[in-house]
Amino acid sequence: xxxxxxxxxxxxxxxxxxxxxxxxxxxxxxxxxxxxxxxxxxxxxxxxxxxxxxxxxxxxxxxxxxxxxxxxxxxxxxxxxxxxxxxxxxxxxxxxxxxxxxxxxxxxxxxxxxxxxxxxxxxxxxxxxxxxxxxxxxxxxxx
Amino acid sequence: xxxxxxxxxxxxxxxxxxxxxxxxxxxxxxxxxxxxxxxxxxxxxxxxxxxxxxxxxxxxxxxxxxxxxxxxxxxxxxxxxxxxxxxxxxxxxxxxxxxxxxxxxxxxxxxxxxxxxxxxxxxxxxxxxxxxxxxxxxxxxxxxxxxxxxxxxxxxxxxxxxxxxxxxxxxxxxxxxxxxxxxxxxxxxxxxxxxxxxxxxxxxxxxxxxxxxxxxxxxxxxxxxxxxxxxxxxxxxxxxxxxxxxxxxxxxxxxxxxxxxxxxxxxxxxxxxxxxxxxxxxxxxxxxxxxxxxxxxxxxxxxxxxxxxxxxxxxxxxxxxxxxxxxxxxxxxxxxxxxxxxxxxxxxxxxxxxxxxxxxxxxxxxxxxxxxxxxxxxxxxxxxxxxxxxxxxxxxxxxxxxxxxxxxxxxxxxxxxxxxxxxxxxxxxxx
Numbered sequence: 350x351x352x353x354x355x356x357x358x359x360x361x362x363x364x365x366x367x368x369x370x371x372x373x374x375x376x377x378x379x380x381x382x383x384x385x386x387x388x389x390x391x392x393x394x395x396x397x398x399x400x401x402x403x404x405x406x407x408x409x410x411x412x413x414x415x416x417x418x419x420x421x422x423x424x425x426x427x428x429x430x431x432x433x434x435x436x437x438x439x440x441x442x443x444x445x446x447x448x449x450x451x452x453x454x455x456x457x458x459x460x461x462x463x464x465x466x467x468x469x470x471x472x473x474x475x476x477x478x479x480x481x482x483x484x485x486x487x488x489x490x491x492x
Numbered sequence: 493x494x495x496x497x498x499x500x501x502x503x504x505x506x507x508x509x510x511x512x513x514x515x516x517x518x519x520x521x522x523x524x525x526x527x528x529x530x531x532x533x534x535x536x537x538x539x540x541x542x543x544x545x546x547x548x549x550x551x552x553x554x555x556x557x558x559x560x561x562x563x564x565x566x567x568x569x570x571x572x573x574x575x576x577x578x579x580x581x582x583x584x585x586x587x588x589x590x591x592x593x594x595x596x597x598x599x600x601x602x603x604x605x606x607x608x609x610x611x612x613x614x615x616x617x618x619x620x621x622x623x624x625x626x627x628x629x630x631x632x633x634x635x636x637x638x639x640x641x642x643x644x645x646x647x648x649x650x651x652x653x654x655x656x657x658x659x660x661x662x663x664x665x666x667x668x669x670x671x672x673x674x675x676x677x678x679x680x681x682x683x684x685x686x687x688x689x690x691x692x693x694x695x696x697x698x699x700x701x702x703x704x705x706x707x708x709x710x711x712x713x714x715x716x717x718x719x720x721x722x723x724x725x726x727x728x729x730x731x732x733x734x735x736x737x738x739x740x741x742x743x744x745x746x747x748x749x750x751x752x753x754x755x756x757x758x759x760x761x762x763x764x765x766x767x768x769x770x771x772x773x774x775x776x777x778x779x780x781x782x783x784x785x786x787x788x789x790x791x792x793x794x795x796x797x798x799x800x801x802x803x804x805x806x807x808x809x810x811x812x813x814x815x816x817x818x819x820x821x822x823x824x825x826x827x828x829x830x831x832x833x834x835x836x837x838x839x840x841x842x843x844x845x846x847x848x849x850x851x852x853x854x855x856x857x858x859x860x861x862x863x864x865x866x867x868x869x870x871x872x873x874x875x876x877x878x879x880x881x882x883x884x885x886x887x888x889x890x891x892x893x894x895x896x897x898x899x900x901x902x903x904x905x906x907x908x909x910x911x912x913x914x915x916x917x918x919x920x921x922x923x
Binding site: 448 | 905
């Protein structure tokens with residue numbers, strides 16, 4: 350039930366991030382979640398969008414460098430300690446999280462957390478065993 | 493005493509010319525007999541040792557280039573049995589671009605004498621303390637000036653490069669009077685000394701700075717900050733090392749030690765010899781060395797020769813500072829860098845060969861950046877993975893070049909292209 354995350358190379362120079370997001374916006378692509386990892390001279394923009402297939406075409410046409418990575422999305426009630434619970438469950442089984450980012454869906458009162466792990470299926474099984482809901486792509490894209 | 497070997501340095505032109513002709517004829521014969529590689533070149537050009545009787549015959553000889561050094565690596569241009577050699581020196585850079593030069597004891601002696609002349613011209617005597625912070629080792633800078641200082645009889649401080657605080661401490665404690673290093677390091681040392689408020693503790697009176705290009709403005713700045721006279725020195729490992737030419741108190745060009753190294757200026761495109769005063773590529777012929785006497789070696793340095801009388805009394809011909817190169821070689825922090833070396837590393841590491849080299853000079857120190865365009869193959873959603881690839885690339889570049897660039901990954905198609913051809917080198921240094 351992994352979700353396609355699009356990672357885009359963004360050169361660390363003024364206006365580059367705006368350029369990439371504008372390209373997607375102009376094509377009518379909605380961003381569901383995003384995070385940026387940055388270093389001294391470049392950044393990686395990670396996105397969950399409503400129409401991944403079309404987004405990829407748009408990025409390709411714009412000659413961006415990108416990759417698609419399957420990630421896990423979980424939904425937890427937007428309450429203190431809930432994220433920690435999910436992370437502890439994974440840690441207890443020795444699953445390390447490469448990176449994670451979260452966003453909140455207001456109308457549902459839920460927080461969504463995106464996890465990047467090596468083995469999605471195993472991580473999903475662990476989370477579900479611990480009563481944490483793993484969200485499928487339809488739910489996420491429809492938010 | 494401002495001369496080391498007055499009888500040569502101030503010799504009448506005719507005397508020097510006779511000596512040069514005799515040495516040239518002898519060296520050509522020696523090379524023809526012992527270096528098959530050059531003998532083939534001479535045979536191809538239809539010229540034999542008997543055709544070379546005086547310096548006027550020099551243009552008859554074939555040229556040697558860095559490509560010949562690569563083709564003949566490592567022993568192909570050696571003119572004496574290896575057991576007669578006592579030393580090897582080398583340039584930085586790896587396969588294909590590395591120069592390995594061989595020396596007999598006599599070769600070492602004459603090289604060190606050339607450096608001694610430079611030290612004497614800078615006012616050095618037995619009473620001086622010569623502080624050498626050129627690198628020691630395969631690089632000719634340290635060993636050359638070290639040997640020259642010994643010949644002069646000065647007290648020699650073989651500091652080698654790096655560890656600036658220790659350099660300053662020794663300079664203050666031991667009263668160094670003559671500083672030998674690259675001009676950019678001299679500028680850095682000057683700033684450090686002034687910054688530490690130790691200007692009054694140093695006893696420097698002169699500096700001999702070479703191995704990289706520097707401007708007149710930089711010279712005046714170093715001179716003012718350190719309260720010294722700063723002299724230029726020129727050389728290349730292929731010909732011997734530092735001391736091929738050196739500056740005198742007039743500071744208007746470098747006297748070439750032409751009793752050992754014949755200089756010519758040629759048109760880099762046609763190879764035609766140009767008259768004194770014309771701007772062109774500098775070519776050297778070694779006429780005294782035994783082990784590695786390169787003949788008509790094209791330095792790729794563009795400069796001008798002048799026979800005008802010098803107020804210092806030396807009759808040795810003078811060369812201007814190199815004004816550029818006739819190939820694409822860059823000299824960055826004293827190290828020779830060819831763009832093709834960078835291309836080799838990039839391709840070897842799985843990067844596209846789309847790169848750009850940006851060189852600048854900030855506070856008298858060269859900055860060196862290699863921009864590489866990101867590709868889908870290179871990319872990852874994990875920062876760590878990209879950073880690792882970047883570090884690997886940096887390590888390979890460092891191993892190939894001998895110096896570390898800053899590596900910057902840029903977006904595809906951001907590297908400027910002119911008429912479809914990428915601009916590989918942007919050199920913003922104003923020298």
